[in-house]
Amino acid sequence: MSEYKETKIVKYDMHVQNFETGTFTFEDWEVGQFIRLMNFAILDGHDATLTADVAELQKIARSSHPISPKVLSKFKLNEDGRLYNERLLDEWNRAKGRAESARDKAEKGWELRRQGDAPAMPKQSRGKAKGLPISISTSIPISTETAEVVERSEPFKLEVEEA
Numbered sequence: 001m002s003e004y005k006e007t008k009i010v011k012y013d014m015h016v017q018n019f020e021t022g023t024f025t026f027e028d029w030e031v032g033q034f035i036r037l038m039n040f041a042i043l044d045g046h047d048a049t050l051t052a053d054v055a056e057l058q059k060i061a062r063s064s065h066p067i068s069p070k071v072l073s074k075f076k077l078n079e080d081g082r083l084y085n086e087r088l089l090d091e092w093n094r095a096k097g098r099a100e101s102a103r104d105k106a107e108k109g110w111e112l113r114r115q116g117d118a119p120a121m122p123k124q125s126r127g128k129a130k131g132l133p134i135s136i137s138t139s140i141p142i143s144t145e146t147a148e149v150v151e152r153s154e155p156f157k158l159e160v161e162e163a
C-alpha cells in the first residue's frame with residue numbers, strides 16, 4: 001500500500017497465568033492501575049506506550065493513589081522516553097499485524113470486485129438441494145368479522161422463476 005493508514009487495536013490477549021504470577025503481590029488498587037495503564041497503552045495508538053509523566057499516569061489510571069512502584073516496575077523506558085510493557089508491546093505488534101493483514105485482504109477483495117475479476121461465490125446449495133412444497137393444513141379465517149373458515153385440501157405450491 002502506498003499510503004499509511006492507522007490501524008486501531010481495540011483488544012489484546014491477556015495471558016492470565018502470567019498476569020496472576022506477575023501481580024501476585026499487588027494490592028487491588030495496584031491491579032486496577034496496572035490494567036488501566038495497559039488498556040490505555042493499547043487504545044492510545046502510540047505503539048502501546050505511555051507517557052513517563054507519573055502525574056499523567058495517575059490521571060490515566062483514574063487513581064486516588066500515586067502510581068505504585070510495583071506497577072511502574074512492569075514498564076520500561078524506550079528511546080523516545082515513553083514507557084512500554086514488553087509483553088503488551090509484543091501482543092500489540094501481533095494484533096497490529098493481524099489487523100493490517102485483514103484490512104489488506106479486504107481491500108484486495110474489494111479492488112477485484114470493482115475490476116470484475118473476483119471469483120464468483122459458489123451457490124449455497126450447489127444445485128443439490130430439493131425444494132419442499134409448502135402445504136397449509138390448518139384452517140384459515142377469511143374474514144375476522146364473520147369468522148368464516150375455508151379448508152384448503154391441496155398443498156400450496158410456490159412458483160419460483162430461475163434466472
